[in-house]
Amino acid sequence: MISTLLSQPQPGPDGGPTHRIAYGADYNPDQWPREVWDEDVRLMLEAGVNIVSLAIFSWARIQPAEDRWDFGWLDEVMDLLHAHGIGVDLATATASPPPWLTTAHPEILPVTASGETLSPGARQHWRPTSPVFRTHALRLVTALATRYADHPALVAWHISNELGCHNVHDYSDDAARAFRDWLRARYETLDRLNEAWGTAFWSQRYSDWQQILPPRLAASHPNPTQQLDFKRFSSDALKEHLRAERDILRRLTPHVPVTTNFMVMPGIKGMNYADWADEIDFVSNDHYTHPGPQAQDELSFSANLTSGISGGRPWFLMEHSTSAVNWQPVNLPKETGELARDSLLHVAHGADAVCFFQWRQSAAGAEKYHSAMVPHAGADSDVFRTVAALGGTLRELAPVAGSVREPAQAAIVFDWESWWASEQDSHPTSRLNYHQEALDWYSALLDLGIRADVVTTATDLDRYRLVVAPVLHMIPATLAKRLTRYAENGGHLVTTYFSGIVDENDHVWLGGYPGALRDILGIRAQEFAPLPDGSSVPLDDGTTGTLWTDHLAVTDPATEVLARYAAGEQAGRPAVTRRATGTGSAGYVSTRLGRDGLTRLLPRLLAPAGVESELPKEARGRVEATVRTADGSRYLFLVNRTDEQVTVPGLAGEVLVGEAAAPGALVVAPRGVTVLRQPAV
Incomplete structure (x- = not known):
């Protein structure tokens, strides 16, 4: 089911389905005038885009006031995309509450460990444990699921967006109440909690559940097990919100699979994604490279870990960047070859979808300097030509879709x-x-x-x-x-x-x-x-x-x-x-x-x-090898870790991407990827 969804099945020459790797981006048409939308779908077809994530930050547009709804624009976009054969991963739009909600209910805003209430004006300004936020969010989810349940463009649901990126640790009174409930379920009695937390130290023994608080700013180091349990609780609180949205979607649209985008990458550690994976129908991940001597290795590591979380099954690369991001101290553009190499390295580790943030680079807002598939320069640009070329490469890799990673030694x-x-x-x-x-x-x-x-x-x-x-x-x-x-x-x-x-x-x-x-x-x-x-x-x-x-x-x-x-x-x-x-x-x-x-x-x-390299000596250290297998075929990905061309001898098979230098020898271009199809052993 997962590989069928991600591969976007299309009619084959014999009338049966063939599969392809999904390719696309976050699409934000509500940032643009209506006349831009037609150009968008034309360029999407030119680039080979076959799926977009839609309405991720559109709550204020969909529900401009508590008692008003505006679906007309979203209906039109959904119809337009379907008419051009582009599937929609439709977001529940709950990631960023609209101004009317935070004005009417400031009690949904998160609170820091030092007691400061975070203001609206950015995103994810909501408490994972707020019953008020939950009520409004689920009302929105219900409205979306009811309206688009049978829309032919809908191929998947995208719950919220990057859950916990900015609000994983909330120290509010709502969080305190929910934390105490979580602790009761975990320990059942105060005696067991006191033992687990070692509260005999520093006179911390609790005699009533109401005495327990999150580990807010204290005079010295908070109890370490309290800190650890709060981390567990915070991950679980977001997971419970994920479940709440998911359950509505499964009830109203049982035929549509559900996902949410993880963030398996350095610096993002508040969410236990290994614990979350079974809550969704397929794993999705966002990944952005961090400059440094191990940047490519870290990308490979994170993609590899995402596959591990997914149990080796295909997964969805929901976001990465075509070039520069906007949130690092210095935001460097990608060098020649990096866009395709980074994308294909994710595919090598099991991704059956390659998507970017975002389709068209924003003209305004906090992420206007973040790269996109269509940059500020427009379609007449090196970036767009490169993403269009990648679309062609992914079409060549259609046989890989649905395959699983071959376990390593x-x-x-x-x-x-x-x-x-x-x-x-x-x-x-x-x-x-x-x-x-x-x-x-x-x-x-x-x-x-x-x-x-x-x-x-x-x-x-x-x-x-x-x-x-x-x-x-x-x-x-x-x-x-x-x-x-x-x-x-x-x-x-x-x-x-x-x-x-x-x-x-x-x-x-x-x-x-x-x-x-x-x-x-x-x-x-x-x-x-x-x-x-x-x-x-x-x-x-x-x-x-x-x-x-x-x-x-x-x-x-x-x-x-x-x-x-x-x-x-x-x-x-x-x-x-x-x-x-x-x-x-x-x-x-x-x-x-x-x-x-x-x-x-x-x-x-x-x-x-008895673990040895599967690569010839000439390629060890210079090339990374990964393997996916399916239907009697073995797909060997060779990813160049250097800025120089590497020749890999002693390999036979059908070259899907790249070129052969001579019989039995493959050429891997600088920052390039070569893919070889071999019979499964």
Whole structure:
């Protein structure tokens, strides 16, 4: 069902359906005069656009007052798009409340931890737990679903937009009441809550539910488990709003699938998307690159993780940029080849739709300098010619639509709750960056030409020969048992500093670090030894550690020391270890080695697992390989990680995108992508 929707089935030559990759953008016709709309659909057809997301920020236009509705313009746009064969992912338009609503009901506005009420004038100025907002939002959803239930242009529902981007943590009285209800459901009794929160410390024991508040601005560090539970609650509160809108849509339009756009990318960590994925019919994601030496690797990592959240099934790239964005300190345009490469890298990792923000670059408003498919310069522009060329490339890739990612031999585990907990205050260092540590491992594997999946803790890890779990800080007892069983049954586990330290209540696993993983790793640390800013420590294998060290001792004869600290307070102590257990092993890296250090270390960890690159030596590190499979075919994507042409020998098959240099050799252009169809093994 998902691949059929995303592929936009069209009549084939034999009368049956063929599929295509969906291609389009957010479309905001209400920003433009009526005469522009006809030019829009003409250019959409020229560019190969076959789907648009519509009415995302149109609440004030659809409902100009509490007792007035204006659907005429939206009817006309829906009819116009359908007449030209363009499907609509119709938004519920609830992302940004109109001025009449916030004027009549200022109690829907979010409140910060310091007690300031956020004013309207931007977007997402609403409390996820506000019953008043919920009533008005669901009234709008009901009106839209009732009116467009049977419209032939409607192919999917788009709930709100980037839920939680600006309002994930609300500290209002509404939030306080909802937080207490959430806590009652989680703990049932105050005794259990007091135990979980460790309220014996600092005289915080609660004797009445009404005493409990969100972790608002306090004189010192708020209770850490209270902070953690508020993060869980805040993610759940948005999820409940998602469910409320979804349930109306499923009741009124059961034949139309429902999605919402996640934001799997750096800096966005308030929403536990792994927990949200089952609430929608297919996963969608927005992604914007962040400049830096790992920009392309981070795009690949996020697309890979989105596929992991989706369970390997095809997903929808709802937004990315054609060129520059408008919200970074310096907004650089994309270089030649980057627009297509970035788009196809998402496809390589399972996207069956490639969409941008937005179709036509706005002439006014906060995002007028954000790039679009039709820029300010118009259709006579390099950007538009490039997006039109990409539309042609995606038509060539139609056979890929509906295929699934082929599992890799290695995986990196990414866990939202460890991300939240590991970066809270009152820790051994405030410099720890969970996302960056995971990305460094991913980049190092790419540098070695190793294909790896990025997965969540709920994934069946037994399918992988090697599993890397960096900074897996929070490990409940059940997860500790799963990881132990994985290693004993032949898997090769690698984890790092500040892993296995606390349980699900943020209570330390006592007896020495790394706590829940101490026995399987065969090591024990008495103290953490983080490093000051600018400090580093050499290891005897030639690598250098930063950020962290451990006062580590080997506790099991089966534990092999792969590297030791060569200087400093920990000189001579183990820095990297591996313990054989059952038919597998468990390894530990006690310092931050960074991308380069991990690239040097990884071969020693990969060898026992039997994980090798599938690429010829000439291409390793220069090309990223990903694989999708379907119907007896294997689609090999080769993505150039360099600004130079790369020739990849020893590969046979049908070239769908790119060119062959000679029989059995492929050329991957600078910042380019080559796609090869091969018979499935």
